[in-house]
Amino acid sequence: MKRRIFAMLLISVFFVPILGACSANSNDPKEADLLALAPTAKNAGTDNESDPFGKKLDIEVMAWWPIMVNPDDEVMKFISKKFNVNFKVTVADFQPNIDHFAMRIASGDYATYALVPWFWISDLGAQYKALIEDGVAVNVSELAEKHHFINILDQLKQAEELGTKPIYADENGDFYSIPRNDGYPNPGLFIRKDWLEQLNLEVPKSWEEVERVLKAFVKSDPDGNKNIGLTLNGADDLGTFDQILTTFTGVHSMGWTKQSGQWTHKVLMPEFKEGVKFLHRMYEEGLIDKEFGLLKASNAREKFTTGRAGMIIHNANGIDYKDFIQIPLQQYKPDADVTLAVPFPSGPKGQVRSSGSPYGSTGILLANENEEVSVRMLAILDWLLTEEGTNLSLNGVEGIHYEMQDGKVLYNEEKWQHDFGGIEHHFIRQLIFPGIAKEKSPRVLPILHDNYMDVIEHGVREEIIGLNTNNTAKYGPKTEEVYTKWISSFVTGDADIETDWDKFIGEWTSYGYEAIVNDIEAFEAANAK
Template sequence: MKVSNKKWLSLFMVFVLIITGALVGCSNNSETSSESDEDVADPSKPLEIKMILPLFEEIPDMNNAFWTEFQERTNTKLDIEWVPSGDFDTKFDLVLSSGALPDVIWAPDINSPNLMKAIKNGAFWEVGQFLGDFSDYPNLKEHSSPNGWRFSKVDDKIYGIPRNRPSIDQGVKIRKDWLDNLGLPVPTTLEEYADVLEAMVKQDPDGNGKDDTIGHVHSYGGDGIHTTFAAGFGALDPAYDEDGGMIHYNLHPGYVETVKYFRDLYSRGILPKEFATMSTTQTQEMFESGRAASYTRNIWRAWMFQESIKKSQPDAEVIVLDLKGPKGPAVQLEPGVYGNLMLSSKLSEQKVKRILDYFEQTNTPEFFDFIFYGQEGVHYTLDEEGNKVTTEVGKTEIGTSVQQPLPLAYTTWMKSVDKNAPKEYNDRILEETAHFEEIGKVNPYAYVKSDTWTDLWPRYQNEWVSNAVKTIVGDMSVEEFEEYIDGLRNKKEFKQAFKEFDESYKAIWNE
C-alpha cells in the first residue's frame, strides 16, 4: 500500500516529538541539579532528586498542597519528568540508549532485554551493597511485598528498589446495566463471556439505535491479549519441553489457545478492528465514553469508570467478573512488584545513600496512609463513624501520580479500593474479589530470567506479535500459527533459554 507524503511527514513528526520528550510529559526543571557535594552530604538540606516516572492521569501541580507537604515531610526537592503510561516503554528505551539517565528512573519490567543489557553495561548502581542485611533499612525489609526482593534480583544482586503493589490488581469489567437491558446473565465462564459480548454488540444495549457498540477492549495494545485471559487457558502454569526446559509464556501452549479464543472473539465482531494498535489512553476513553461493554484494567478503577460513564448514561453500572476458563480461573495475580526504581551509576555514593534513606523513610504504613488519603482537614474529613471522606481538594490533588516516586508500603487491598467510592461499595468489591488471591496465578516470567532469552527474543518479538495479530484477524491460519510457535520452541537457542528459565525458577524457589 502506498503511503502518502503527508502521512510520512506525520509519522516523522511523531518520532521527533518522542525523541525530544515533548510527547511524553514535562519536567519541573530540565536543567542539571545544582546541588553541591556539600549539599548532598548535609541531611538538613533538601535532597534534589531528578526522576522519570509514569503518569496515569493529568500532569500534577507539584506546588499544590499535597506535593508541598510531601516534599516538606521527606526534605526533598523532586524534579519529575512525567511520562504518559502508554508512551513510557518507548521513552524508557530511548533514555537507556541515550545514556542520559536521571537520578532515578522507573523500570516497568526487570526482565526487559534493554534493561538487562543496561545493567550489565553498568548503567545502574547495585544497591544491594548498601542495603546489606537491611539492619539499617528495617522499613524496606518489613513493609515490602512478600516476594519483592526475591523477584527483583539480577544474578542474585539487587539493582532496583521494588515498587510494592498488591497481588490482587487486574479485573475484567463489564456493563451490568447492559446485561440487564438485554436480559442476559452475568457470565461466569470465558465461553459465556464471549456469548454475552456478542449479544451486546448486535443488540444495541444502550438503546441509541446505532450499531456502534464495541464488545471487549484491552488496555495495553500489542496482540490485544491480557494475561488474565491467558490464565484461564493455563498459560501461567509452568510448562516444559521434552528436555525439561521451562517454556516461556510467549511460546506456551496455553498462549496459543488464548490466541484461538481471541480469533473467535474477533470473528464474532467483539473486538475493535484496530485493537492491536490502540493505546491505553484510547481504550480507556472507549470504555469511559460508554462505547465498549467490557474492559480489563485495575479493579479499583471500576468505580471511576462507572462515574465517568454516568455523565452520558446515568444508569451505568460496572462490575468485576469472576471468570473460569478451560484450564482454570481467568485470574492473573501480580507478583507483588510493579517495576523497580533504578538509581543511575553516575550518582555519588553519598547521594545513593540519601536516596535510599528517602525510600526507607517513606516505606511505612503511616506514610502510605498519607499517600492514599493526604492531610486531614485538607484532603479528607472524618464522618460520624470515623471513616475518611475525600474532599474536593483531595479528589483533585491525590491521584495515582502520588504513588510513583517511592516504593510504597505493601498492602493487600490498595488496587481494589477507590477512596472516592462509598465505603459500602469498597467493602463489596473487597468481599467479591478477596478469593482471587487463592485461585489466581502469577506469571512466572515476570521474575524468572535467562540471558539467552534476553539476547534472543528482541530478534523475534515483532514477528511474534505480528503473527499473533494475523491469526486473530484471520490473515494466518491457526495451523500456520501453531507451526510457527512450534518451530520457535524447537530452535536450539530457545531450548537453551528454556533450560535457563528452569534453573532460575528452581533457584528462586530453592527447589
C-alpha cells in the same frame, strides 16, 4: 567516555515503543537506631546541626504520574518540613518520563531518585549495569544496612523472596534499586451495566456466558451505534487475548510452564489450541471487534466509551477506570453505567486468570557528591513504609485533608481532590509502593477492590522469573512475532486451525525452543531454593 557510551545505550533503549508497612520488634536495636534518626514535628526544619535532619538539603525525584503535583501540595509540604528538604518533583507521563531520565543521565545532571520500569532493568541489562559500573546507581543494600533502614531492608527481602533477585540484584546479591511492589497487575472485563439491566441479563461468570451476553448486545444494539461486542487492543500485542486463553490453559500468559516434571510452553498444549478455536468462533459470530489487530488501547477505549462495544478488557485500577472509562463514557451518555465481571469469567481450567509479577518497576537512588542527600532520600522512603507514612499517602494530612470523627475518616473533599487528583493514593506513594494501597485505600471503589482481590486469589504467576540469556535475547522477539502473526490469522480465519496448526508450531519451535528449555533448566538449578 563511559557516560557517552551509557547515553548511547539509553537512547537506543528508551525510544522503543512500550508493549503494553512494615513493623519490627521494638526491642530490635536496629529499630532503636532508626527511631533515633527519625525527625519529629518538634525538631523538623530546625538548623540544629546535632539533629540528623537539621541541615536542609535539595532532593529531586523523577516519576511518571498522570497529573501535575501542585506547588502548594500539602502532603509534599508535610514531607519537606518533616525531613527538612527542598523537595522538587519532576513528573511526566510514562514514556516521556523514561525519555527525560535518559537525557538527564546522559548529561550528568540527574535527580536524587528516579522510577524506571522493569523492562528497562531487563534482568540486569546493559543500561542498568552501566549505571552500577559507573557508580551512578547507589548500592541500596549497603547504604540501608549501614544506616539501619529496616523497612527498606525488609522491602528488599520481600522482593528477593518473590524471585526478583536475578532481575534487580547484582552477582553479589546487592540491590542497586528498590523494587516497587505495585501490587499484582489487575486487568478486568468491563461491561456496560446499563445494557445488562436493559436486557435483563446477569454479569457473566464464564466465557460461555460472555458469548451469550455478547450475542444479545450485538443483536439488540442498545445505543444504536452498530455494536461490535468485545473490543480490545491488538495492535501492540495479543495480551488481551492471552487473558482469555489463560482460562483454557491455566498457564500464565508468558507461556513457560512445567508439566509432569518437564518444561514446555503453552502453545504446545492441546488446551491452548482449544482456546484459539473459541476465539475464532467468537470472531466468526461477530462478537469480537473485526479491527482488533489495528487497535491500540486508546482506540479500543474510544469504541467502548461511545456505545460501539459492550465489553472491553482493560486495566482496572483507579486512574485508568476514572480517566479512561468512567468520565469519557458519561460524557458520551450521562446515564450510561459500567461494571466489572468479578470474578473474572471462568474457562475450562476453572477460576483462573493471568497475573504478572507485582514488581513492575523499581526506584534507583542516584549517586550524589554529598552522601547525606542519598541517606535523607532513603530516610524518607523508609518512613513512607511505616504505618504513619502509609496513612499520609492514602488519606493526607489530618486537619487538612481529613478529620477523624467517631473513629471514621471524614474527607475535606475540595482539599483532597486538589492534592490527590481523585486518585486513590497520593503521588508520594508512587515512590515506594509496598503493595498495600490497592487493598487498604479507603478511596478505592469496591468493584475495583474486588477485582484486585480476585487477581490475588485466582491469578496464575510466571513460573520462571529473571531468565535472561543470549538465547532469550536472540529468539524472544522472533517467537513473539511468529506467535502474533499466527494467532491473529487463526482468530480471523486467514489461517485454518486444523490444517495449519502444525506449520505454526514448527515455525515457532524453530526459533530456539530447545535451547531456551535448556537455559530454563540450568537457571532453575542455579537458583534452586
